[in-house]
Amino acid sequence: MSSAKGSSAKGSSAAQRRGEAKFGVSGWDYADWRGPLYPSPLPKGFRALPLLARFTRFMEVNVSYYRILPQSASLRWVDETPSDFTFVFKAWRGWTHERGAQAGAVSGQEDEIGQFRDLVAPAAQAGRLDGILVQFPPSLSDPNEALSRLCALRDALAPHRIFAEFRHHDLYRDSLLRELESEQIAFVNVDLPAVRTLPTLSRINTGPVSYLRLHGRNRAGWERQASRDDRYDHSYSETEVAELTGVIDELLGRCPQVLVGANNHFGGQAAAVVAQLRSAIEGVPCSVPARLRTAFPAVGAVTVDLPEVDPPEVSLAPPGTAPSPDASSPTDEMSLDLGPPPRT
Numbered sequence: 001m002s003s004a005k006g007s008s009a010k011g012s013s014a015a016q017r018r019g020e021a022k023f024g025v026s027g028w029d030y031a032d033w034r035g036p037l038y039p040s041p042l043p044k045g046f047r048a049l050p051l052l053a054r055f056t057r058f059m060e061v062n063v064s065y066y067r068i069l070p071q072s073a074s075l076r077w078v079d080e081t082p083s084d085f086t087f088v089f090k091a092w093r094g095w096t097h098e099r100g101a102q103a104g105a106v107s108g109q110e111d112e113i114g115q116f117r118d119l120v121a122p123a124a125q126a127g128r129l130d131g132i133l134v135q136f137p138p139s140l141s142d143p144n145e146a147l148s149r150l151c152a153l154r155d156a157l158a159p160h161r162i163f164a165e166f167r168h169h170d171l172y173r174d175s176l177l178r179e180l181e182s183e184q185i186a187f188v189n190v191d192l193p194a195v196r197t198l199p200t201l202s203r204i205n206t207g208p209v210s211y212l213r214l215h216g217r218n219r220a221g222w223e224r225q226a227s228r229d230d231r232y233d234h235s236y237s238e239t240e241v242a243e244l245t246g247v248i249d250e251l252l253g254r255c256p257q258v259l260v261g262a263n264n265h266f267g268g269q270a271a272a273v274v275a276q277l278r279s280a281i282e283g284v285p286c287s288v289p290a291r292l293r294t295a296f297p298a299v300g301a302v303t304v305d306l307p308e309v310d311p312p313e314v315s316l317a318p319p320g321t322a323p324s325p326d327a328s329s330p331t332d333e334m335s336l337d338l339g340p341p342p343r344t
Helices: 048-052 073-080 110-125 145-156 174-182 219-223 238-252 266-282 290-295 333-337
Strands: 022-027 059-060 088-092 129-136 162-165 186-191 209-214 257-262 286-288 302-307
Touching: 022 238, 022 266, 059 073, 059 257, 059 286, 059 290, 073 088, 073 110, 088 110, 110 129, 110 145, 129 145, 129 186, 145 162, 145 174, 162 209, 174 186, 209 238, 238 257, 238 266, 257 266, 266 290, 286 290, 290 302
Parallel strands: 022 059, 022 257, 059 088, 088 129, 129 162, 162 186, 186 209, 209 257, 286 302
Antiparallel strands: none
């Protein structure tokens, strides 16, 4: 196990990096992405995921936290993205957040476990499942309970990798981190504002894959427990991007792969910081949609236009078939996400 907490890290040169960084965003169907990232109005049949897959490397699927969709949804996501594009599925909230979700809570939930395994199966079978993201709320602060619940989920969802994200600083203990390494559970570093018991930015890895999630630094939104969109409304400054580049560099020097997921989603800001970080880490301008470069001048300075495709990203469903319920349909990630999630 390697860990570092608190102070900012200096970036290393590309020659010093031994690992590979993969950048992605958390969710993809947000109404406020129309304009800065997606066309507005959306053309008939527009599909957001294929567009994002042209300049990101993986997707954090949020809808699986709110609702376990049928397998037809993930089959479609796999079919409409490139063969090297991967997925992280967020664990269902019944195992992490809802009342009664305690150690061993997966017992008696064989149906939900089976449905979730079915949902992730297409990505897993294609070799494109990075793992399952288990995010615990700030109310969970007991290390023994956290470890017990993680191990129960790991066993129920084996052989898929489990990523553990904590929202309480009391869980950032060396003893727990050593247990995570022993149990082959990957730790998730988080970038959050310094509010109450939220953890500070860390550089921890407990296995061959390290993870960094960017939630923004909107301190005021978190302090007043504002709506989800308000809390995650943050545009990273050039200084903050440089700091994060240093953190990613440090993690890359220690493990073969680093996943970087941006969740400061409001107004397309997640896609913006992904573009900035990709350009910084890879040392060449990242190609992104021209709309994003126009909406965020700092992005425009370090990127180039993503070539237009003809026809544009549209549904790949055969004519006459009903679309599967996924993150671009009326019963989708966006509509399920818009209400403030409980204690996330």
